Amino acid sequence: MIRCEGLTKYYGNHQAIADVDIHVGEGEIVGFLGPNAAGKTTTMRILTSFIPPSAGTATVAGHDVVTDSLESRRAIGYLPETSSLYRDMRVTQFLRFCAGLRGMGRQETRERMDYVLDTCGLSHRADSIIGTLSLGYRQRVGLAQALLHEPPVLILDEPTVGLDPNQIIEVRNLIKSLAKKHTVMLSTHILPEAQMTCERVIIINHGRIIAEDTPEALTAQIREAETISITLASPGDSVERQLTDMSEVVAVRPRGNGVYHIDTAIGADVRAEIAEFVVGRGWGLLELRPLEMTLEDVFQQLTTEEPAAVSAASGQEKGAE
CATH class of the missing domain: 3.40.50.300 (P-loop containing nucleotide triphosphate hydrolases)
Structure with a gap:
């Protein structure tokens, strides 16, 4: 499309x-x-x-x-970042005006107005003056005009x-x-x-x-390790070193207040081993959970790299396809 x-x-x-x-x-x-x-x-x-x-x-x-x-x-139905709405018009007046600009006939306008008012949750505000609506409802009006001509x-x-x-x-x-x-x-x-x-x-x-x-x-493409977060009640001085010595552990990053982020090899699930290890040393395991990489992490990593490095990585991905 x-x-x-x-x-x-x-x-x-x-x-x-x-x-x-x-x-x-x-x-x-x-x-x-x-x-x-x-x-x-x-x-x-x-x-x-x-x-x-x-x-x-x-x-x-x-x-x-x-x-x-x-x-x-x-x-195309287009909703710009700042919708150009006539704030002194009622919702139905504005939608009829938009329908006229689109060259829609009366019957089609009536049918489509009923549909978009219902779809966008505006039926009960159809006769409201746009300027009196909250930002959320004005955004719905903008979306309704984008949908109007189907x-x-x-x-x-x-x-x-x-x-x-x-x-x-x-x-x-x-x-x-x-x-x-x-x-x-x-x-x-x-x-x-x-x-x-x-x-x-x-x-x-x-x-x-x-x-x-x-x-x-x-x-999955960007992630370089599995990450587990643990929170300890009484961490000792050698927590970081001892955890790093565990099999499949790549790195340990102290985050303060007894929180540690443990990076492990991709595909390795060592949660049970880490829990047993921590409990056995009396550090007081308060929390253990995996940390998922988010789209925000991916975005930040990709858009803060040098352009040449990103291009090279992109080329490698395409070559592997």
Whole structure:
């Protein structure tokens, strides 16, 4: 549904993105992640036909975003980071206005308004003035206008920005439900949200795609050791040395207040041995738990490496495929 090949964009002499390849299939929820100024916004502006690429091609639902931009835009529902809502309009007035801009007929507008108001949880606020709504409800109105014309593709830029935890959960569940009928590409800085919402993530840095896979596969690629956290009531002076001497233990990192992080060989499960070892020495085992590598850990490691090193790692992964 979304395909970019060799997408490149220059602003004067500055190269914002370079040779970006993106393929998003029908019904997928894909997260588009990257630090500030990495090229996310430029890529999304090209996909939504706000700006043309300097080189390369991009298609949405089979329509080229440059040569067939009208059809490609019809195929997209777009929610910008800051929704442009008319705050003095009522919700229904705003949606009718958007339907008119889309060239929708009266019957289609009525049917689709009922659907999006229900889907986005706005039915009971349909007659409310937008300016009186909370940020969470205004975000729902923005999502409702993106869904109004039943586009096959949704591009969402920071859909949960500024929302409280309960609102974030509601929007997350809504986005997941939309994947049954829509292809969703979302940009977010909230990495735990991407991990819980997206089936696949694409990470861009310095204008280039540096990683692309499921969150689980990316953590498996980056992880160099299994990590176990233990908390001890009465650690002795030689805890670090004695734990390091255990079989399969690679490193021990004191974290303070009796907490130690123990790195073990990939695939090794030595929790039982560590528990027996600690208890046998009377250190008082208060807690033992595995530490999972998160998407946030992967993102931080990939985007803080030198560009050349990242490119080399990416090339090795592609060569292994």
